[in-house]
Amino acid sequence: MMVSEFQKNLDYITGHRENRQKYADEVLHNQELFPELIRLCFQVSNKNSAKACWILEFVCYQKLEWIENHLDYFCSNIKNLKDESAIRPVAKICQLLVHSHYKKSEIQLSEKHLEAIIESSFDWLINDTKVASKAYSMRTLYLLGQHYDWIHPELKTIATKDFPNHSAAYKAVAKEVLKKIK
Secondary structure (H helix, E strand, O other): OOOOHHHHHHHHOOOOHHHHHHHHHHHHOOHHHHHHHHHHHOOOOOOOHHHHHHHHHHHHHHHHHHHHHHHHHHHHHHHHOOOHHHHHHHHHHHHHHHHHHHHHOOOOOOHHHHHHHHHHHHHHHHOOOOHHHHHHHHHHHHHHHOOOOOHHHHHHHHHHHHHHHOOHHHHHHHHHHHHHHO
8 A cells, every 4th residue: 555645744743732733734725635534543553543643633623524424434443542642632532523413413423423432432431541531531421421311320430439549630520520410
């Protein structure tokens, strides 16, 4: 498979916000790159997979609707992510998708999509992932729990049980979510 110019450019991306935005702008100005970007996000053996996820997050902030034609692929692959640098932006994208689905009715998620997001969000919440991924997962699950009555009790149990063992950032989000559940 031939490596595209876009893929080569991923080698030069840093974690700096302006750098990530620069490459997101490239995609935003050339929508034909979007399918390639989505594919790269889930090529977990590719050293730049996480960097592609960083860019995807920035693109989704501005053009979330672009992901709609790729939801089957996106949702069926989120469970395969293991790199913390990829999980955090994808957890945020899941939150954006669920929020858009329920609050704005812009993105239509199927039951299968919702199940994949629920499963991954719970996995990220209970496994050893960093606090940002857990925070996005808690907020996503809170939104989903307004439509699935079994989620809030599970979320409450996990957040309460894990509360003493986590950072101040985790505790702040857990308090926020637990307060809304009660």
